[in-house]
Amino acid sequence: MCSACGFPAAPGHWTEAGAANAHDRLRGRFRRAQVLQRVLPSYQLSVHETTDIPGIQLSTMTGSQSIVSHLDDVWALAEKVNGTPVDPLDRRFIGEE
Amino acid sequence: MSDTDGRIRLVILGGYLGSGKTTWLRHQLHDGYFQRALVIVNEAAETPIDDALLGGSDRLAVLAGGCVCCDAKQDLIDLLRRIADDRSRTVSTQSPLDLIVLETSGLADPGAIVEAIRSDPVLVYHIVVSEVIVAVDGLHGMSQLRSEPLSRHQIEVADRMIITKIDAVDPSELALLLATLKAMSPGAVISGAVKGESHNLPDFSEAIAETLPDFAGQDLKAPISPTRLYLDDSIDWTAFTVWLSALLYARGNDIVRVKGVIRTPAGRLLLQTVRKIVQSPEILPEQGDTREDNIVVMIGRGFTHAQLTKSLRHFVGVQAG
Numbered sequence: 409m410c411s412a413c414g415f416p417a418a419p420g421h422w423t424e425a426g427a428a429n430a431h432d433r434l435r436g437r438f439r440r441a442q443v444l445q446r447v448l449p450s451y452q453l454s455v456h457e458t459t460d461i462p463g464i465q466l467s468t469m470t471g472s473q474s475i476v477s478h479l480d481d482v483w484a485l486a487e488k489v490n491g492t493p494v495d496p497l498d499r500r501f502i503g504e505e
Numbered sequence: 506m507s508d509t510d511g512r513i514r515l516v517i518l519g520g521y522l523g524s525g526k527t528t529w530l531r532h533q534l535h536d537g538y539f540q541r542a543l544v545i546v547n548e549a550a551e552t553p554i555d556d557a558l559l560g561g562s563d564r565l566a567v568l569a570g571g572c573v574c575c576d577a578k579q580d581l582i583d584l585l586r587r588i589a590d591d592r593s594r595t596v597s598t599q600s601p602l603d604l605i606v607l608e609t610s611g612l613a614d615p616g617a618i619v620e621a622i623r624s625d626p627v628l629v630y631h632i633v634v635s636e637v638i639v640a641v642d643g644l645h646g647m648s649q650l651r652s653e654p655l656s657r658h659q660i661e662v663a664d665r666m667i668i669t670k671i672d673a674v675d676p677s678e679l680a681l682l683l684a685t686l687k688a689m690s691p692g693a694v695i696s697g698a699v700k701g702e703s704h705n706l707p708d709f710s711e712a713i714a715e716t717l718p719d720f721a722g723q724d725l726k727a728p729i730s731p732t733r734l735y736l737d738d739s740i741d742w743t744a745f746t747v748w749l750s751a752l753l754y755a756r757g758n759d760i761v762r763v764k765g766v767i768r769t770p771a772g773r774l775l776l777q778t779v780r781k782i783v784q785s786p787e788i789l790p791e792q793g794d795t796r797e798d799n800i801v802v803m804i805g806r807g808f809t810h811a812q813l814t815k816s817l818r819h820f821v822g823v824q825a826g
Contacts (some may be wrong), residue, residue, distance in 0.1 A: 409548030413701060413787055414558075414725045415558075415775070416787065417785035417788070418771055418774060418788055422783045422784070422786055424749055424778075425774055425785070426741070426767075426771050427771055428772070429770075432771070436743040439741060439743040443748075443820070443821045446821070454810050479747060481748060481755035483750065483751055494754070495756065496751050496752045496756075497756060501815070501820050
Protein backbone atom coordinates (compact mmCIF):
# COMPACT_ATOMS: atom_id res chain seq x y z
CA MET A 409 0.00 0.00 0.00
CA CYS A 410 1.06 3.58 -0.53
CA SER A 411 2.86 4.70 2.61
CA ALA A 412 1.22 8.12 2.49
CA CYS A 413 -2.46 7.30 2.31
CA GLY A 414 -2.62 3.68 3.44
CA PHE A 415 -2.16 1.62 6.57
CA PRO A 416 1.12 -0.29 6.99
CA ALA A 417 1.32 -3.65 5.26
CA ALA A 418 2.28 -6.72 7.24
CA PRO A 419 5.75 -7.93 6.19
CA GLY A 420 6.51 -11.29 4.60
CA HIS A 421 4.31 -13.67 2.64
CA TRP A 422 0.63 -12.80 3.07
CA THR A 423 -0.17 -16.13 4.73
CA GLU A 424 2.28 -15.30 7.53
CA ALA A 425 0.84 -11.85 8.22
CA GLY A 426 -1.09 -12.91 11.33
CA ALA A 427 1.98 -13.36 13.53
CA ALA A 428 2.88 -10.57 15.96
CA ASN A 429 6.12 -12.10 17.28
CA ALA A 430 8.50 -15.06 17.01
CA HIS A 431 6.27 -17.27 19.17
CA ASP A 432 3.31 -16.65 16.88
CA ARG A 433 5.44 -17.41 13.85
CA LEU A 434 6.58 -20.70 15.34
CA ARG A 435 3.05 -21.63 16.36
CA GLY A 436 1.91 -20.70 12.85
CA ARG A 437 4.44 -23.03 11.26
CA PHE A 438 3.23 -26.00 13.30
CA ARG A 439 -0.40 -25.12 12.67
CA ARG A 440 0.29 -24.83 8.94
CA ALA A 441 1.97 -28.24 8.94
CA GLN A 442 -0.97 -29.70 10.89
CA VAL A 443 -3.52 -28.46 8.34
CA LEU A 444 -1.38 -29.51 5.39
CA GLN A 445 -0.96 -32.96 6.88
CA ARG A 446 -4.76 -33.32 6.99
CA VAL A 447 -4.96 -32.63 3.27
CA LEU A 448 -1.80 -33.64 1.47
CA PRO A 449 -1.58 -37.41 2.12
CA SER A 450 -4.57 -37.98 -0.15
CA TYR A 451 -2.59 -36.11 -2.79
CA GLN A 452 0.46 -38.38 -2.41
CA LEU A 453 2.46 -35.87 -0.40
CA SER A 454 3.38 -35.49 3.24
CA VAL A 455 4.71 -32.53 5.15
CA HIS A 456 7.41 -32.48 7.79
CA GLU A 457 8.04 -29.52 10.07
CA THR A 458 11.34 -29.01 11.83
CA THR A 459 11.97 -25.52 12.99
CA ASP A 460 15.64 -25.53 11.96
CA ILE A 461 14.92 -25.32 8.23
CA PRO A 462 13.17 -22.33 6.70
CA GLY A 463 10.45 -23.26 4.28
CA ILE A 464 8.04 -26.17 4.04
CA GLN A 465 9.46 -29.68 3.73
CA LEU A 466 7.49 -32.02 1.54
CA SER A 467 8.04 -35.60 0.50
CA THR A 468 6.33 -37.76 -2.08
CA MET A 469 5.25 -41.36 -1.55
CA THR A 470 8.28 -42.48 -3.54
CA GLY A 471 10.56 -40.71 -1.12
CA SER A 472 11.69 -37.71 -3.09
CA GLN A 473 11.98 -34.60 -0.95
CA SER A 474 11.52 -30.91 -1.63
CA ILE A 475 11.72 -27.74 0.39
CA VAL A 476 9.48 -24.95 -0.85
CA SER A 477 9.28 -21.41 0.43
CA HIS A 478 5.57 -20.80 0.72
CA LEU A 479 2.11 -22.28 0.25
CA ASP A 480 1.72 -21.34 -3.42
CA ASP A 481 4.68 -23.62 -4.15
CA VAL A 482 3.05 -26.41 -2.13
CA TRP A 483 -0.06 -26.29 -4.32
CA ALA A 484 2.06 -26.10 -7.48
CA LEU A 485 4.01 -29.21 -6.43
CA ALA A 486 0.79 -31.05 -5.55
CA GLU A 487 -0.56 -30.27 -9.00
CA LYS A 488 2.64 -31.49 -10.62
CA VAL A 489 2.60 -34.77 -8.69
CA ASN A 490 -1.11 -35.46 -9.19
CA GLY A 491 -1.79 -33.81 -12.52
CA THR A 492 -4.63 -31.91 -10.93
CA PRO A 493 -4.65 -29.14 -8.31
CA VAL A 494 -5.77 -29.52 -4.70
CA ASP A 495 -9.25 -28.05 -5.05
CA PRO A 496 -10.99 -27.22 -1.75
CA LEU A 497 -14.30 -27.37 -3.62
CA ASP A 498 -13.60 -30.95 -4.67
CA ARG A 499 -16.20 -33.51 -3.56
CA ARG A 500 -13.88 -34.96 -0.97
CA PHE A 501 -13.99 -31.66 0.97
CA ILE A 502 -17.60 -30.67 0.52
CA GLY A 503 -19.07 -34.14 0.98
CA GLU A 504 -21.15 -34.17 -2.21
CA GLU A 505 -21.55 -37.20 -4.40
CA MET B 506 -23.54 30.59 -12.48
CA SER B 507 -21.60 27.52 -13.56
CA ASP B 508 -22.72 25.11 -16.22
CA THR B 509 -24.19 22.94 -13.47
CA ASP B 510 -26.93 25.55 -12.84
CA GLY B 511 -26.42 25.31 -9.13
CA ARG B 512 -26.98 21.59 -9.16
CA ILE B 513 -24.76 19.19 -7.24
CA ARG B 514 -22.08 17.63 -9.43
CA LEU B 515 -21.86 13.88 -9.19
CA VAL B 516 -18.68 12.02 -10.10
CA ILE B 517 -19.24 8.31 -10.61
CA LEU B 518 -16.19 6.15 -9.95
CA GLY B 519 -16.71 2.71 -11.44
CA GLY B 520 -14.61 -0.21 -12.60
CA TYR B 521 -14.51 -3.96 -12.36
CA LEU B 522 -14.05 -5.95 -9.15
CA GLY B 523 -10.59 -5.36 -7.75
CA SER B 524 -9.65 -2.78 -10.36
CA GLY B 525 -8.37 -0.36 -7.71
CA LYS B 526 -11.24 2.10 -7.29
CA THR B 527 -10.87 2.53 -3.53
CA THR B 528 -7.08 2.67 -3.68
CA TRP B 529 -7.24 5.42 -6.29
CA LEU B 530 -9.91 7.38 -4.45
CA ARG B 531 -8.07 7.05 -1.16
CA HIS B 532 -4.99 8.57 -2.71
CA GLN B 533 -6.97 11.39 -4.31
CA LEU B 534 -8.47 12.24 -0.92
CA HIS B 535 -5.02 12.15 0.66
CA ASP B 536 -3.75 14.53 -2.04
CA GLY B 537 -6.55 16.96 -1.32
CA TYR B 538 -8.88 16.25 -4.22
CA PHE B 539 -12.62 15.86 -3.59
CA GLN B 540 -12.02 17.34 -0.12
CA ARG B 541 -15.39 18.99 0.23
CA ALA B 542 -17.24 16.20 -1.49
CA LEU B 543 -19.64 13.76 0.04
CA VAL B 544 -18.28 10.31 -0.75
CA ILE B 545 -20.84 7.55 -1.21
CA VAL B 546 -19.48 4.02 -1.24
CA ASN B 547 -21.62 1.24 -2.66
CA GLU B 548 -20.79 -2.40 -2.03
CA ALA B 549 -22.74 -5.30 -3.45
CA ALA B 550 -22.04 -7.40 -0.37
CA GLU B 551 -23.70 -6.67 2.93
CA THR B 552 -20.34 -6.27 4.61
CA PRO B 553 -18.80 -2.92 3.79
CA ILE B 554 -15.00 -2.87 3.77
CA ASP B 555 -14.02 0.07 1.62
CA ASP B 556 -15.44 2.70 3.97
CA ALA B 557 -12.80 1.74 6.52
CA LEU B 558 -10.15 2.79 4.01
CA LEU B 559 -11.60 6.14 3.10
CA GLY B 560 -10.88 7.92 6.37
CA GLY B 561 -9.52 10.87 4.35
CA SER B 562 -13.02 11.93 3.52
CA ASP B 563 -14.86 14.33 5.82
CA ARG B 564 -18.24 13.10 4.75
CA LEU B 565 -18.91 9.49 3.92
CA ALA B 566 -22.07 7.47 3.32
CA VAL B 567 -22.22 3.73 2.74
CA LEU B 568 -24.77 1.82 0.70
CA ALA B 569 -24.11 -1.86 1.32
CA GLY B 570 -26.06 -5.01 0.54
CA GLY B 571 -26.86 -4.48 -3.12
CA CYS B 572 -25.51 -2.95 -6.30
CA VAL B 573 -26.92 0.54 -6.95
CA CYS B 574 -27.22 -0.01 -10.69
CA CYS B 575 -29.76 -2.81 -10.17
CA ASP B 576 -30.88 -4.34 -6.80
CA ALA B 577 -30.28 -1.25 -4.72
CA LYS B 578 -31.06 1.41 -7.33
CA GLN B 579 -33.98 2.75 -5.29
CA ASP B 580 -31.76 3.04 -2.20
CA LEU B 581 -29.42 5.29 -4.15
CA ILE B 582 -32.26 7.41 -5.50
CA ASP B 583 -33.70 7.76 -1.98
CA LEU B 584 -30.31 8.74 -0.55
CA LEU B 585 -29.66 11.31 -3.28
CA ARG B 586 -33.14 12.78 -2.82
CA ARG B 587 -32.52 13.16 0.91
CA ILE B 588 -29.16 14.83 0.20
CA ALA B 589 -30.77 17.19 -2.30
CA ASP B 590 -33.53 17.99 0.18
CA ASP B 591 -31.07 18.71 3.00
CA ARG B 592 -29.07 20.95 0.72
CA SER B 593 -32.14 22.93 -0.26
CA ARG B 594 -32.75 23.62 3.44
CA THR B 595 -29.16 24.73 4.08
CA VAL B 596 -29.00 28.37 5.08
CA SER B 597 -26.89 30.54 2.84
CA THR B 598 -24.16 31.19 5.44
CA GLN B 599 -23.16 27.54 5.40
CA SER B 600 -21.09 26.26 2.49
CA PRO B 601 -23.44 24.10 0.46
CA LEU B 602 -22.57 20.66 -0.78
CA ASP B 603 -21.59 20.95 -4.41
CA LEU B 604 -19.88 17.64 -5.16
CA ILE B 605 -20.69 13.99 -4.58
CA VAL B 606 -18.33 11.15 -5.44
CA LEU B 607 -20.07 7.82 -5.82
CA GLU B 608 -17.79 4.81 -5.73
CA THR B 609 -19.81 1.99 -7.23
CA SER B 610 -19.46 -1.69 -6.53
CA GLY B 611 -17.34 -3.63 -9.00
CA LEU B 612 -20.51 -5.26 -10.31
CA ALA B 613 -22.14 -1.98 -11.34
CA ASP B 614 -22.74 -0.60 -14.79
CA PRO B 615 -22.23 3.17 -14.38
CA GLY B 616 -24.43 3.77 -17.43
CA ALA B 617 -27.44 2.38 -15.58
CA ILE B 618 -26.77 4.75 -12.68
CA VAL B 619 -26.52 7.78 -14.98
CA GLU B 620 -29.78 6.75 -16.61
CA ALA B 621 -31.53 6.29 -13.25
CA ILE B 622 -30.52 9.78 -12.08
CA ARG B 623 -31.41 11.47 -15.35
CA SER B 624 -34.80 9.84 -15.47
CA ASP B 625 -35.74 10.69 -11.89
CA PRO B 626 -38.14 13.65 -11.93
CA VAL B 627 -36.73 15.15 -8.73
CA LEU B 628 -33.01 14.45 -9.03
CA VAL B 629 -32.76 15.83 -12.52
CA TYR B 630 -33.21 19.33 -11.01
CA HIS B 631 -30.70 18.80 -8.23
CA ILE B 632 -27.89 16.58 -9.49
CA VAL B 633 -25.86 16.54 -12.67
CA VAL B 634 -23.46 13.72 -13.50
CA SER B 635 -20.26 15.61 -14.25
CA GLU B 636 -17.89 12.76 -14.95
CA VAL B 637 -17.76 8.97 -15.13
CA ILE B 638 -14.34 7.73 -14.10
CA VAL B 639 -13.62 4.04 -14.64
CA ALA B 640 -10.69 2.23 -13.06
CA VAL B 641 -9.28 -0.49 -15.31
CA ASP B 642 -7.10 -3.24 -13.90
CA GLY B 643 -3.86 -3.09 -15.88
CA LEU B 644 -3.07 -6.67 -14.96
CA HIS B 645 -6.43 -8.36 -15.55
CA GLY B 646 -8.22 -5.80 -17.72
CA MET B 647 -7.57 -7.52 -21.03
CA SER B 648 -8.85 -10.91 -19.87
CA GLN B 649 -11.92 -9.22 -18.36
CA LEU B 650 -12.69 -7.53 -21.66
CA ARG B 651 -12.42 -10.87 -23.44
CA SER B 652 -14.72 -12.73 -21.08
CA GLU B 653 -16.95 -10.36 -19.08
CA PRO B 654 -19.65 -8.27 -20.83
CA LEU B 655 -19.92 -6.05 -17.73
CA SER B 656 -16.33 -4.88 -18.03
CA ARG B 657 -17.07 -3.69 -21.59
CA HIS B 658 -20.20 -1.81 -20.49
CA GLN B 659 -18.12 0.00 -17.90
CA ILE B 660 -15.53 1.10 -20.46
CA GLU B 661 -18.11 2.24 -22.96
CA VAL B 662 -19.54 4.90 -20.65
CA ALA B 663 -16.24 6.22 -19.27
CA ASP B 664 -15.24 9.87 -19.62
CA ARG B 665 -11.95 9.11 -17.98
CA MET B 666 -10.13 5.83 -17.47
CA ILE B 667 -7.51 5.20 -14.83
CA ILE B 668 -5.33 2.24 -15.73
CA THR B 669 -4.12 0.80 -12.42
CA LYS B 670 -1.24 -1.48 -11.44
CA ILE B 671 0.73 -0.47 -14.54
CA ASP B 672 4.02 -1.26 -12.82
CA ALA B 673 3.04 -4.94 -12.74
CA VAL B 674 2.24 -5.33 -16.43
CA ASP B 675 4.45 -6.27 -19.36
CA PRO B 676 4.77 -3.15 -21.62
CA SER B 677 3.51 -4.92 -24.75
CA GLU B 678 0.45 -6.24 -22.90
CA LEU B 679 -0.21 -2.80 -21.48
CA ALA B 680 0.01 -1.27 -24.97
CA LEU B 681 -2.49 -3.84 -26.26
CA LEU B 682 -4.89 -3.01 -23.42
CA LEU B 683 -4.54 0.73 -24.00
CA ALA B 684 -5.11 0.45 -27.74
CA THR B 685 -8.16 -1.76 -27.18
CA LEU B 686 -9.61 0.66 -24.61
CA LYS B 687 -8.98 3.62 -26.92
CA ALA B 688 -10.80 1.84 -29.73
CA MET B 689 -13.76 1.06 -27.45
CA SER B 690 -14.07 4.53 -25.98
CA PRO B 691 -12.19 6.99 -28.23
CA GLY B 692 -13.35 10.11 -26.40
CA ALA B 693 -12.21 9.08 -22.95
CA VAL B 694 -9.08 10.46 -21.33
CA ILE B 695 -6.72 7.68 -20.29
CA SER B 696 -4.15 7.95 -17.50
CA GLY B 697 -2.08 5.53 -15.47
CA ALA B 698 -1.77 4.89 -11.74
CA VAL B 699 0.27 2.77 -9.36
CA LYS B 700 -1.18 2.35 -5.87
CA GLY B 701 -3.35 5.39 -6.50
CA GLU B 702 -0.49 7.64 -7.57
CA SER B 703 -0.45 9.07 -11.06
CA HIS B 704 2.08 7.44 -13.40
CA ASN B 705 2.86 8.10 -17.05
CA LEU B 706 1.64 5.61 -19.59
CA PRO B 707 3.91 4.27 -22.32
CA ASP B 708 3.40 5.35 -25.91
CA PHE B 709 0.89 2.98 -27.47
CA SER B 710 0.36 4.70 -30.81
CA GLU B 711 1.89 1.71 -32.64
CA ALA B 712 -0.20 -0.89 -30.82
CA ILE B 713 -3.17 -2.47 -32.56
CA ALA B 714 -6.46 -2.92 -30.72
CA GLU B 715 -7.62 -6.48 -30.19
CA THR B 716 -10.85 -7.55 -31.82
CA LEU B 717 -12.88 -8.78 -28.87
CA PRO B 718 -15.11 -11.84 -29.19
CA ASP B 719 -18.78 -11.23 -29.79
CA PHE B 720 -20.94 -12.31 -26.85
CA ALA B 721 -24.17 -12.28 -28.82
CA GLY B 722 -25.85 -15.65 -29.02
CA GLN B 723 -23.38 -17.29 -26.66
CA ASP B 724 -24.25 -19.00 -23.43
CA LEU B 725 -22.76 -16.64 -20.92
CA LYS B 726 -21.15 -17.94 -17.80
CA ALA B 727 -23.06 -17.89 -14.53
CA PRO B 728 -23.39 -14.41 -13.03
CA ILE B 729 -20.88 -13.26 -10.46
CA SER B 730 -22.35 -12.83 -7.00
CA PRO B 731 -21.12 -12.09 -3.47
CA THR B 732 -21.12 -14.57 -0.59
CA ARG B 733 -20.37 -13.83 3.07
CA LEU B 734 -18.32 -16.30 5.01
CA TYR B 735 -18.48 -15.99 8.79
CA LEU B 736 -15.35 -17.15 10.53
CA ASP B 737 -15.91 -18.70 13.90
CA ASP B 738 -13.96 -17.16 16.79
CA SER B 739 -11.93 -20.33 17.05
CA ILE B 740 -10.57 -20.05 13.53
CA ASP B 741 -6.98 -19.01 13.28
CA TRP B 742 -5.40 -16.98 10.51
CA THR B 743 -2.91 -19.71 9.58
CA ALA B 744 -5.53 -22.40 9.00
CA PHE B 745 -7.71 -20.00 7.06
CA THR B 746 -4.86 -18.92 4.78
CA VAL B 747 -3.87 -22.52 4.02
CA TRP B 748 -7.43 -23.11 2.81
CA LEU B 749 -7.70 -19.81 0.95
CA SER B 750 -4.35 -20.16 -0.78
CA ALA B 751 -5.39 -23.60 -2.07
CA LEU B 752 -8.76 -22.24 -3.16
CA LEU B 753 -7.20 -19.35 -5.06
CA TYR B 754 -4.63 -21.65 -6.65
CA ALA B 755 -7.34 -23.99 -7.94
CA ARG B 756 -10.21 -21.54 -8.51
CA GLY B 757 -8.61 -18.11 -8.78
CA ASN B 758 -10.23 -17.36 -12.12
CA ASP B 759 -13.72 -17.87 -10.70
CA ILE B 760 -13.13 -16.28 -7.30
CA VAL B 761 -12.79 -12.79 -8.65
CA ARG B 762 -12.51 -10.92 -5.39
CA VAL B 763 -12.07 -11.65 -1.68
CA LYS B 764 -12.31 -8.91 0.93
CA GLY B 765 -12.49 -8.97 4.69
CA VAL B 766 -11.05 -7.84 7.99
CA ILE B 767 -9.71 -10.68 10.12
CA ARG B 768 -8.56 -10.43 13.72
CA THR B 769 -5.12 -11.95 14.34
CA PRO B 770 -2.39 -11.67 16.99
CA ALA B 771 -0.78 -9.05 14.69
CA GLY B 772 -3.95 -6.96 14.75
CA ARG B 773 -6.89 -6.44 12.43
CA LEU B 774 -5.71 -7.52 8.99
CA LEU B 775 -7.36 -6.29 5.83
CA LEU B 776 -7.33 -9.19 3.39
CA GLN B 777 -7.89 -8.39 -0.29
CA THR B 778 -7.43 -10.53 -3.37
CA VAL B 779 -8.05 -10.04 -7.07
CA ARG B 780 -8.23 -13.41 -8.80
CA LYS B 781 -5.00 -15.21 -7.81
CA ILE B 782 -3.21 -12.08 -6.63
CA VAL B 783 -3.23 -11.43 -2.88
CA GLN B 784 -2.27 -8.00 -1.58
CA SER B 785 0.02 -7.78 1.43
CA PRO B 786 -2.55 -7.48 4.23
CA GLU B 787 -2.78 -4.02 5.74
CA ILE B 788 -2.85 -3.69 9.52
CA LEU B 789 -5.93 -1.63 10.35
CA PRO B 790 -6.14 0.46 13.52
CA GLU B 791 -8.06 -1.00 16.45
CA GLN B 792 -10.53 1.85 16.63
CA GLY B 793 -13.57 2.00 14.40
CA ASP B 794 -16.46 -0.28 13.82
CA THR B 795 -15.31 -3.83 14.45
CA ARG B 796 -18.70 -5.50 14.14
CA GLU B 797 -17.88 -6.71 10.65
CA ASP B 798 -14.57 -8.29 11.64
CA ASN B 799 -14.06 -11.95 10.79
CA ILE B 800 -16.55 -11.81 7.94
CA VAL B 801 -15.02 -12.48 4.56
CA VAL B 802 -16.81 -11.49 1.37
CA MET B 803 -16.09 -13.76 -1.58
CA ILE B 804 -17.27 -12.56 -4.97
CA GLY B 805 -17.29 -14.94 -7.88
CA ARG B 806 -19.05 -17.81 -9.56
CA GLY B 807 -19.13 -21.59 -9.42
CA PHE B 808 -19.63 -22.02 -5.67
CA THR B 809 -22.34 -21.71 -3.05
CA HIS B 810 -22.18 -20.46 0.51
CA ALA B 811 -22.85 -23.99 1.79
CA GLN B 812 -20.02 -25.43 -0.28
CA LEU B 813 -17.54 -22.85 0.97
CA THR B 814 -18.39 -23.37 4.63
CA LYS B 815 -18.31 -27.17 4.30
CA SER B 816 -15.03 -26.98 2.45
CA LEU B 817 -13.41 -24.78 5.06
CA ARG B 818 -14.62 -27.03 7.88
CA HIS B 819 -13.40 -30.23 6.27
CA PHE B 820 -10.16 -28.73 5.05
CA VAL B 821 -8.91 -27.25 8.29
CA GLY B 822 -11.20 -28.75 10.91
CA VAL B 823 -12.87 -25.58 12.17
CA GLN B 824 -16.44 -24.46 12.29
CA ALA B 825 -17.73 -21.80 9.94
CA GLY B 826 -21.36 -20.98 9.57
